[in-house]
Amino acid sequence: MIANAAEIRKFSVLSLGWLTVIFGAVWIVCWIAGVFIPACLANSSFDFAAALSEICKALTPLLAVMVFIPINAMFMVLFERRGLALFTLRKGPNRVGPDGALQTAADAIKLLLKEDITPTGADALMFTLAPVVFFAPSIFGALPLLAAVTNNHQLFQVVNLPTGIFYVLAASSVPVVGIVMGGWASNNKYSLMGGLRSVAQAISYEIPLVLSIITICLLAGTLDVVTIASQQAGGLLNWNIFGGGALVGLSKAIAAVISPTGASFFDIITTYYPYGWWSLLGALVLCLSTFVLFGVYITGACAEINRIPFDLPEAESELVSGYNTEYSGMKFAIFFLAEFTNLFIVSTIAVVMFLGGGGCPLPDWMNPLCYPAIYEPLTKLLSPVLWFLIDFAHLIDPATFWAALWVISKTYTLIFFAVLVRGTLPRFRIDQLLDFGWKRLVPITLVIFVLVSFARGVINFHV
Amino acid sequence: MQAFGGIHQVGRGLKTVAIHTWREPTTEAYPDKAPELPPHFKGRLALTVNPDTGENLCISCRQCERVCPDKCIEITAHKSPETNKLELIDFKIDHGLCMFCGLCTEVCPTYCIINTNDFEMADYTRSSLIYDLKKLTLSKEESAYYFEAKEMPLPKPKPAKPAATEAKPAANAAVAPEAKPAAGSSTATVEAKPATDSAATAPPAVNPVPTTESTKEPGAQPTSNEPKPQASNETI
Numbered sequence: 001m002i003a004n005a006a007e008i009r010k011f012s013v014l015s016l017g018w019l020t021v022i023f024g025a026v027w028i029v030c031w032i033a034g035v036f037i038p039a040c041l042a043n044s045s046f047d048f049a050a051a052l053s054e055i056c057k058a059l060t061p062l063l064a065v066m067v068f069i070p071i072n073a074m075f076m077v078l079f080e081r082r083g084l085a086l087f088t089l090r091k092g093p094n095r096v097g098p099d100g101a102l103q104t105a106a107d108a109i110k111l112l113l114k115e116d117i118t119p120t121g122a123d124a125l126m127f128t129l130a131p132v133v134f135f136a137p138s139i140f141g142a143l144p145l146l147a148a149v150t151n152n153h154q155l156f157q158v159v160n161l162p163t164g165i166f167y168v169l170a171a172s173s174v175p176v177v178g179i180v181m182g183g184w185a186s187n188n189k190y191s192l193m194g195g196l197r198s199v200a201q202a203i204s205y206e207i208p209l210v211l212s213i214i215t216i217c218l219l220a221g222t223l224d225v226v227t228i229a230s231q232q233a234g235g236l237l238n239w240n241i242f243g244g245g246a247l248v249g250l251s252k253a254i255a256a257v258i259s260p261t262g263a264s265f266f267d268i269i270t271t272y273y274p275y276g277w278w279s280l281l282g283a284l285v286l287c288l289s290t291f292v293l294f295g296v297y298i299t300g301a302c303a304e305i306n307r308i309p310f311d312l313p314e315a316e317s318e319l320v321s322g323y324n325t326e327y328s329g330m331k332f333a334i335f336f337l338a339e340f341t342n343l344f345i346v347s348t349i350a351v352v353m354f355l356g357g358g359g360c361p362l363p364d365w366m367n368p369l370c371y372p373a374i375y376e377p378l379t380k381l382l383s384p385v386l387w388f389l390i391d392f393a394h395l396i397d398p399a400t401f402w403a404a405l406w407v408i409s410k411t412y413t414l415i416f417f418a419v420l421v422r423g424t425l426p427r428f429r430i431d432q433l434l435d436f437g438w439k440r441l442v443p444i445t446l447v448i449f450v451l452v453s454f455a456r457g458v459i460n461f462h463v
Numbered sequence: 464m465q466a467f468g469g470i471h472q473v474g475r476g477l478k479t480v481a482i483h484t485w486r487e488p489t490t491e492a493y494p495d496k497a498p499e500l501p502p503h504f505k506g507r508l509a510l511t512v513n514p515d516t517g518e519n520l521c522i523s524c525r526q527c528e529r530v531c532p533d534k535c536i537e538i539t540a541h542k543s544p545e546t547n548k549l550e551l552i553d554f555k556i557d558h559g560l561c562m563f564c565g566l567c568t569e570v571c572p573t574y575c576i577i578n579t580n581d582f583e584m585a586d587y588t589r590s591s592l593i594y595d596l597k598k599l600t601l602s603k604e605e606s607a608y609y610f611e612a613k614e615m616p617l618p619k620p621k622p623a624k625p626a627a628t629e630a631k632p633a634a635n636a637a638v639a640p641e642a643k644p645a646a647g648s649s650t651a652t653v654e655a656k657p658a659t660d661s662a663a664t665a666p667p668a669v670n671p672v673p674t675t676e677s678t679k680e681p682g683a684q685p686t687s688n689e690p691k692p693q694a695s696n697e698t699i
Contacts, residue, residue, distance in 0.1 A: 003487040087480045091490045424480040425473065440466070 007091065010099045011082050017101065018075040019408060026068045027395075034060040034155040035394045060155045061146050065139055073340040074104040079412075080340075080419050087423035111336075114329035119187055122326065126185035131327070131334035134178030138341040141171030145345065148225040148352045151403035164225035165217060168349060169210055172304065175338065176202040179306075179313060179323050182335075186326035194322020197430060198313035201303055204437030205310070209300030211445035212293040215452050216353050219244035219290070219461070229357025234364045239356040241294045244452075245461045246286040249273055255365035275458045282458035289448045289455070294354045296441055296448075298414075301346035303437070305339065307418060309425035312433060347414040348407065355410050358403025502612035505563045505578040508556050510599045513618050514607035519600060520575035520618055523549035527567035527576050535560035536567060554599055558584055559592040574615040579605075 002008070038053035078093070082100070085092030093103035118124050144167055147153075147160035161167050176198055183195020219240065220228045232238045237251040249272025253265045273279030303310035314322035324335055351357060379386070389396045428436070491498055500506070512519050523540035539553040567576050579601070586592055601609070610617055 002485050004485050007488060008484065085488070086484045089483060089486055089489045091488045091492075420477055420481055424476045 004086070007086060010094075011086060014082065014099055014101050015075075015079060015412070018078070019412070022068065022071045022075055023404070023408065025071060026064050029067045030060050030064050030155065031395055033057070033063050039394075057155060058158055061143055061159045064146065065142055069139065069142075069341050070108075070337060072344060073337045074108055076340040076344065076415065077107070077336070078104045079415065080422070083416060083419040084423050087420065108333065111333040112330060116329040116331060117326075119326045121187040123185040123187070126181050127326075128331070130178050130182030130185060130323075131331045131338070132178070133181060134175045135334050135338040135341075137171045137174040138338050138345055141168050141174075142341070142345050142348075144168055144225055145348050145352060148229040148357055149348060149404060149407040150400045151358050152226045152230070153397060153400045160224070160226050163223045165213060165228070165349075165353065166223050168225070168345075169213060172342070172345065173202065173206055175342065178338075182327065183313075183323040186323070188326050190319045190321075191323050191325045194313040194315075194319045194325075197319075198306065198323065200430070201306070201310065201312060201433060201437075204434050205300045205303035205441070208296050208437065208441035208445045209304055211442070211449060212297040212300065213349075213353060215293055215445070215449050216240050216244060216290070218449070218453060219286075219456060221461070225352055229352050229359075232356040233359040235359070236356075236361045237363060238359070239354065239361075241290055241354040243283060243287040244290045246283040246455075246459050249460070250283075251363055251365075255363070258365045272460045273458075274460065279458045282455040285451055285455040286459070289452050290354070292444065293448055294350070296445055297350060297354065298417075299441065301350065302418070302421070303433070305342040305346055307343060308422040309427050310433060311427060312430055315427060317427075343415060343418060344411065347411045347418070350414055351407055351410045355414075356406075358406050360402070360406060500580045500582075502580070502609070503578075504580050504582075505565050506582040507558065507579050507584055508561065508563075508567070508594075508599065509577060509579045509581075509601050509605075510554060510575050510596070511577055511601050511606040511609060512603060514603050514610055515617075517603050519551065520573045521551050521554060522573055522575075523551045524572060526570040526572070530566045530570045532564060532566065533560045533562055551596070554596040555593055556599060557593045559589050573618060574610070577609055577613065577615075579609065 033056050037056045041049040041053040041056075078101070081103075082092040084090075092100065094100035096103045096106050118127055143159040144161050144164040147156045148164070150156050152160060179198040180195040183191040183193070183198070186192070216228070217223055220231055222228060228240075231245060232240055234248075235251060236242065237247040238245065249268060252272070253268040256263050256268055257265050273283065275282075302308075306313050312322075313319075314324055319325070324332060327335060390398060510519065510521055523538060525538050525540075528536045528538050535557040537553075537555040537557075538551070539555075540549045540551050542548070543550045563578065565578055568578055571577075584592065609615070
């Protein structure tokens with residue numbers, strides 16, 4: 001049927017296996033730190049028990065991120081290599097472990113054991129600090145997103161800042177400093193060139209990136225990532241990519257038709273769209289605008305994290321890997337880790353801001369159609385297990401579980417798309433890159449910003 | 464308008480690449496599965512034998528030695544005092560020097576020296592890349608395979624007839640003349656065993672020993688070519 005079915009199956013099995021390992025590990029760590037240890041301490045009588053359990057709970061988000069990032073980066077490298085192999089009619093790494101599943105683990109061990117070289121004439125302090133400056137923001141920048149992707153779980157409310165997305169964007173613009181530091185300190189002209197290019201690129205693409213996010217914040221009326229994510233709950237039509245809430249009224253009206261609750265179709269429509277044709281026009285403009293904004297965000301994010309086709313700072317063929325040239329061993333591993341973590345973070349931001357966060361893509365009114373008749377008996381059959389997992393051990397919080405599952409699948413879909421783009425597009429030239437940023441993306445986002453602020457007036461949001 | 468054209472082009476590109484997902488990889492699973500090489504592949508050099516009689520086809524004319532640009536072929540031969548013909552004592556090819564140009568195979572008048580499909584010659588020392596007559600000589604089956612695959616004319620059966628008639632005296636004499644060149648020529652003293660083998664090759668009827676014994680290693684290659692892929696396909 002499909003000529004490549006075997007390879008696709010291997011790729012899927014490998015991805016699912018790795019994802020299970022990654023998120024299982026994070027889940028267990030969070031459970032131990034946030035539930036198990038406090039529960040054990042609750043019965044003990046020594047003085048610091050309460051304080052210690054509070055510390056454990058407060059450390060949970062940090063532990064989750066620290067466990068998650070290295071394993072996830074390892075998987076993403078493998079995911080990217082196997083994905084690219086699918087697109088380029090190859091097989092990819094398939095020798096280490098079952099179907100090459102342990103390839104990147106082996107690579108990581110190799111990198112950690114390698115000699116750490118500081119080149120002659122390099123500024124040793126800056127050279128060492130550069131990977132740290134590059135990597136640290138991806139840890140502390142990811143924290144507010146944790147609250148959004150776990151549906152504001154009790155353990156992660158600590159990291160839920162009121163200015164969440166602002167903080168994330170601020171943190172994600174720091175790594176450029178690390179690149180310039182690394183480029184300058186390497187005492188190598190290619191590295192310096194890479195660092196300088198990176199600055200030019202980051203300045204040009206930060207603006208459309210932030211403008212697109214700001215526009216979404218304008219539609220949502222908040223900077224809080226948890227609120228933005230929860231506003232989009234309830235299906236595809238509520239997502240920010242489709243009008244930023246402009247279709248919520250439509251979704252509710254359809255729901256009223258399918259399962260009558262008293263409110264009629266036209267009542268709901270007139271509540272949400274009070275100005276007739278003007279409201280329709282506004283909704284259309286919003287849908288189109290947010291869709292374009294999503295494209296702009298993805299483009300800007302690709303440039304921001306130096307992904308192909310915007311990988312000018314590390315262009316292998318021109319700059320022999322740019323700022324990476326002189327790095328080896330552990331420091332190179334940290335650069336590598338941070339790069340892939342950044343890809344994951346921008347994808348998560350895209351999911352939270354545009355693709356409904358932890359929400360199921362199916363609208364709520366489709367639930368009775370989609371859940372088959374076996375769902376109820378299955379739940380009953382598994383009820384002892386579920387009772388143990390949910391109520392007794394507190395191992396699974398259903399709301400968090402489903403939210404996390406959806407976020408993971410959406411994020412990895414976006415990452416897969418990024419791999420597809422990498423397999424397709426050639427690298428930009430530096431002048432084309434700057435042209436594209438300043439002359440196309442910035443005007444587009446500014447125009448959309450104005451359009452959206454007007455169109456927003458003719459529709460009622462989140463009534 | 465130009466922008467839409469650009470987006471359209473990018474979209475087409477993405478679609479093309481995405482469709483490639485459904486195509487089978489062109490990668491060959493090399494170590495698991497032997498590659499299917501054409502018969503004219505210029506691999507390791509080897510010496511054929513007559514597929515019917517097992518007689519070494521080399522007539523020690525030294526044309527290959529002369530034409531070799533790398534000077535990697537070294538032939539040791541002597542004139543047999545009885546038949547007054549050249550007799551091969553040893554044939555050495557240094558595969559560390561060989562550049563696989565195939566000139567020696569082109570000049571060979573008896574289609575004796577050929578390029579085989581074997582290319583796995585990795586070894587730990589340079590000296591082990593120097594193949595002697597024993598390692599170079601192919602078995603009857605292999606020779607038959609290459610004669611057929613490369614579409615070379617089979618050796619004429621003509622020399623076989625006088626050899627068959629002289630089988631008895633040659634077999635008797637095989638021991639006696641062997642001692643003389645071994646003592647007389649300087650090269651043959653070092654390697655007594657190949658010398659006896661090559662001396663014994665003259666009567667084809669008597670000696671199945673060198674052909675069967677010497678070519679165990681390369682013998683696995685062409686014969687196992689066909690059954691191997693099927694077995695390894697399942698394991699992949």
